Amino acid sequence: MTNADMTDADMTDAGITRTNSAPESGATMRTTGSNPLVASGVDGASVSFRGVVKEYGGHRVLHELDLDIAAGEFVSLLGPSGCGKTTALRVLAGLESPEGGVVRIGGTDVSNVPTNKRDLGMVFQAYSLFPHLTALENTMFGLGMRKVKKAEARERALAALELVGLQAFGDRYPAQLSGGQQQRVALARALVTEPRVLLLDEPLSALDAKVRVQLRDEIRRIQLRLAITTVFVTHDQEEALAVSDRIAVMNAGRIEQIGSPEDLYRDPATTFVADFVGLSSVVPATAARGAVTIFGSSLPMRSPRADGEVEVLLRPENVRIATDGRGERATVLESTFLGSLRRTRLRTDDGLTIRMQHAADERLAFGDVIQIEVAADAVAVR
Amino acid sequence: MAVVNGSGVNQSGVSRAGANLSGANLSGANRSGVSGSGVSRSGIAPRPVTTWVILGVVGLVFLIPIVSMIEFTLRGADGGYDFRHWAALVDPANAGKYAPIWRGLQGSLVLSITTVAIVLFLLAPTMILVTLRFPALRRPLEFLCLLPLSIPAIVLVVGLSPIYLTIGRSVGTGVWTLAFAYGVTVLPYAYRAIQANLDAIDVRTLTEAARSLGAGWGSVLLKVLAPNLRVGLLSASLISVAVVLGEFTIASLLNRQNLQTALFIVNKQDPYVAVILALLALLFAFLLLLAIGRVGTAAALRRTTPKKDPT
Known part of the structure; x- marks a missing residue:
């Protein structure tokens, strides 16, 4: 069927709203319970890493990695580039062989199982659709490898394309699809x-900001519907916070902390996590009787410490502009308008760099001198 | 003396045909690298007059020998023009006289097929393997593959003759054994054509995607990589055929009969038919190279033509 002879019914059927744009910028996914892929469900398997070591030419990129992922769980590996998150994923996929340790899928050691026998689905950072096949043929590829009959494969592939809102795009070649559409097809495949x-593996990093958010939310929605075990590698903390059941923050080949997005945000275990998740500022202070005093305010500690010198992790949203001369004097280094809010970097007279988040109508410019204070929330200390 | 004069023209005609062949091969190799990109007039293009002057001079350089060859083959007995030499080629009465040519052509075709097989089943998989598994070897492989360009065929033969003594003793002296040498001489052209295509696709990601979807290595090669390397493999094959059909030095010095050596022999008896065949070989090579450009772009065009969104 060519696009020219598509009827309105076809379009409605495909769940494409009648706008002059591709689904990623205007359409909604058809919410149906009758999708065969959803109906048959996917039995997610548990995943475990035990003491996994990976080296490249003597340089160790994974240090005895331990990680357990429950069946049906959505776990993100979050960290800066070079932290080993992609390597961990590639070891799980069988695309890299580890120097030591065991990887189990569904309780079975897969160390000697090649990638094509591990029964995985993978979406890559780079566009990975086969250029010589249409979207539908791409989606059918894995079924062909499993010797599924052509008619059945076609039906299942169409259902998968429908799941990502691209049923009407089956006859397109990858070069005729936008980046977001290509990643959707890759997801369906x-x-x-x-x-x-x-x-x-960072499937969203090549996409525009708006498409990125849409596809991110869609991936999570589909994952929840199918209850499929998912490992998501990203360097974008916002992405990880938005979709994950749990996040493993990685640094230099180790997991610094693993926990729910809320845990990581509120109770970062290390300065690295605090800095990477949520842009905290680190402020030295003195603890006394379960509280610390910063910029003139006494604040309770989330986890009590012995009295003495501590480092307090301040969230940008916990810093605010003080009125009537209270608080600490600080000079504006830069202020960024982010739509509904502003984020400002300040330097106090003591030389501390503080990040502050505040209402967009409080306009600050480089060199402005203001008074800041800390909201009376509990704070995390190290 | 007409015969001596004719022979002189013919000599230059044959060698010119050879030069044209290798020239066309080079341009073919370059073209495959940029195939698909349309020629657009930009602001820095020379003025029309300059363009036409350049085109005219280059055109003359190519046309004069070819037109001279055609003119030569049409010469009649009494200074007029007719088709008697062309007709003589298919005259059964001359079958014995031209037999070496058909044997030579047969030999060259066998050599073409064997050489293409070497390119497709040895060179291409090696290059894919290097791309996927041993990226550090890419530069050494490239150097190795381009080396034959800088070694004159006559020097190559000096090194090859002792090897061919051994080959002659072990697998025989059949004309097809030349394919071992031709496999080396076509390396630069075939390598360039395939490498340009390898660079244009993300071999690693495509392979990993196919593996993650359950494909074994056979499926990866045949169902994923080969279709996407089609243009490069086709170019490499056709260029190899063109090189093999135009090869004279190695065959002559190793005492094997191929099309070019046969032409040389027949040339001594009948210069006209040799020039006719040189022209036909030239035409064949031209059509081959034309095919390289066409076949690939048609599919690429079909895949990249933007479609209207079905909204």
Whole structure:
């Protein structure tokens, strides 16, 4: 069927709203309970890393990594580039062989199982659709490898494309699709075989900001519907916070902390986590009787410490502009308008760099001198 | 003396045909690298007059020998023009006289097929393997593959003759054994054509995607990589055929009969038919190279033409 002879019914059927744009910028996914892929469900498997070591030419990129992921769980590996998160994913996929340790999928050691026998779905950072096949043929590829009959494969592939809102785009070649559409097809292609684990290797990083948020939310929605175990690699803390059941923050080949997005945000275990998740400022202070005093305010500690010198992790949203001369004097270094709010970097007279988040109508400019104070929330200390 | 004069023209005609062949091969190799990109008039293009002067001079350089060859083959007995030499080629009465040519052509075709097989089943998989598994070897491989360009065929033969003594003793002296040498001489052209295509696709990601979807290595090669390397493999094959059909030095010095050596022999008896065949070989090579440009772009065009969104 060519696009020219598509009827309105076809379009409605495909869940495409009638706008002059591709689904990623205007359409909504058809919410149906009758999708065969959803109906048959995907039995997610648990995943475990035990003491996994990976080296490249003597340089160790994974230090005895331990990680347990429950069946159906969405876990993000978050960290800066070079922290080993992608390597961990590639070891799980069988694309890299570790120097030591054991990787189990569904309780079975897969160390000697090649990638093509691990029953995984994977979406890559780079566009990975086969250029010589249409979107539908791409989606059918994995089923062909599993010797599924052509008619059945076609039906299942169409269902998978419908799941990502691209049923009407089956006859397109990858070069005729936008970046976001290509990643959707890649997602459909990865899901259609009903794999035990879905691996996402920074699938959103090549996309525009708006498309990125839409596809991110859609990935989570689909993951919840299919209850498929998912490992999501990203360097974007916002992405990880938005979609994950748990986040493992990685640094230099180790997991610094693993926990729910809320835990990581409120109770970062290390300065690195605090800095990487939520842009905290680190402020030295003195603890006394379960509280610390910063910029003239006494604040309770989230986890009590012995009296003495501590470092307090201040969230940008806990810093605010003080009125009537209270608080600490600080000079504005830069102020960024972010739509509904502003984020400002300040330097106190003591030389501390503080990040502050405040209402957008409080306009600050480089060199402005203001008084700041800390909201009376409990703070995390180290 | 007409015969001596004719022979002189013919000599230059044959060698010119050879030069044209290798020239066309080079341009073919370059073209495959940029195939698909349309020629657009930009602001820095020379003025029309300059363009036409350049085109005219280059055109003359190519046309004069070819037109001279055509003119030569059409010469009649009494200074007029007719098709008697062309007709003589298919005259059964001359079958014995031209037999070496058909044997030579047959030999060259066998050599073409064997050489293409070497390119497709040895060179291409090696290059894919290097891309995927041993990226550090890419530069050494490139150097190795381009080396034959800088070694004159006559020097190559000096090194090859002792090897061919051994080959002659072990697998025989059949004309097809030349393919071992030709496999080396076509390396630069075939390598360039395939490498340009390898660079244009993300071999690693495509392979990993296919593996993650359950494809074994056979499926990766045949169902994913080969279709996407089609243009490069086709260019490499056709260029190899063109090189093999135009090869004279190695075959002559190793005492094997191929099309070019046969032409040389027949040339001594009948210069006209040799020039006719040189022209036909030239035409064939031209059509081959034309095919390289066409076949790939058609599919690429079909895949990249933007479609209207079905909204």
